[in-house]
Amino acid sequence: MTVFISRKLKPDSPLLRWAEETGNAIISRSFLTFAPVAYTPPTDADWWFFYSPRAVEFALRDGIVPPSETKLAAIGGGTALYLGKAAGRVDFSGDGNPARTAEAFLEVAAGQRVFFPRARQSRLSVQKAIADEITVLDAVCYNNMPAPAAAPVNADVYIFTSPLNVAAYVDHQPLAPGARVIAIGPSTGAALEARGIACVWPREASEEKLLSLL
Template sequence: MIFISRELKPDSPLRNWAEQSGAAIHAQSLLRFSAVAFTPPAAADWWFFYSARAVRFAGGEVPSGVRVAAIGGSTATALLGRSLPVDFCGDGHPGRAAEDFLAVADGRRVFFPRARQSRLSVQTALADRLTVLDAVCYDNLPVPPAGPIDARTYIFTSPLNVAAYLDHYPLPAGARVVAIGPSTGSELARRGIDCRWPAEPSEEGLVQLLAGRPA
């Protein structure tokens, strides 16, 4: 069985691949999300979104005339789904996205609507090259499962999801562990857990990674 720490849509590429491969899949977010009231900045050249979740909670506040950035493809898709422009799209890796973003935003005022538990990866990397405007727009609290989840493959989709599970339950010996991207992978590595992550932090990327080995 495959466990992934997020809910999946009925047409999820990962769910479809698992079903076609004959693998059971257990999709369960280990976080609870809630909106946090915030005041958008009066003057910003850019709004930079870390996640589709941030788009959900703050996308409706983007003023006209402001340029909009997404850390990766999934966030860009969420922005387009709200009829918002995507003036910059990174590759989903915080370090590379920050470096590429400088090419268009060096010296500008950039607003980062974010989760309370965010690691601040992009704005920390860019703090000396642009003016960082920051506000918490949603809360993300860990909600551990009621008991351990028995799977052969564990896919963790954020560092906080890693903590929500591994602070309470160990992984079984021999389990395959996959991270959605390098930030989650770093948290797993910090805990001494070997893992891999896809070239692209998306369900399609996960499918490409998993398809090379039965789940």
């Protein structure tokens, strides 16, 4: 079986390990380009909330670190893992589902000041859901732009990791006939379904949960 995923996998990726152990093939490629955007972090936030590993990467660059008294939150397990390695701590982790994560995060952050360093194209899913219950501090720390696929990818299973990756591939190239399609989460799933593509997604947005579907 050949599995395509629309992100560049790290050497310690569970998906790469699974492919090696089972003899299946993995094609990992993002159809996005990324560029840092200069920003000024707040000094008075109670929380920093990260939507993705990319947000962690681009927010915590050039010597920028959250104040020691500020708590750190991640939307899901993959982001939490990256955040823990980059910042040395994670005070809250959601399950990758924006609606459930927003509800759970509000239990610990209601009435507080929450900073969201994010992509320019972010859907703002969590901060919109709880904007009436917190003070939102917002800044774009990186730009993410689609780089449309120039040729089709032949795979038995396609895993899409963001709505932008869906647009960059599906709007320009075909899926292989009979292929199964998996989304990383509900937002990506909605982008696929809006294009008439049936898909499933795990309850939690992580590579481990993707493996359970494979």
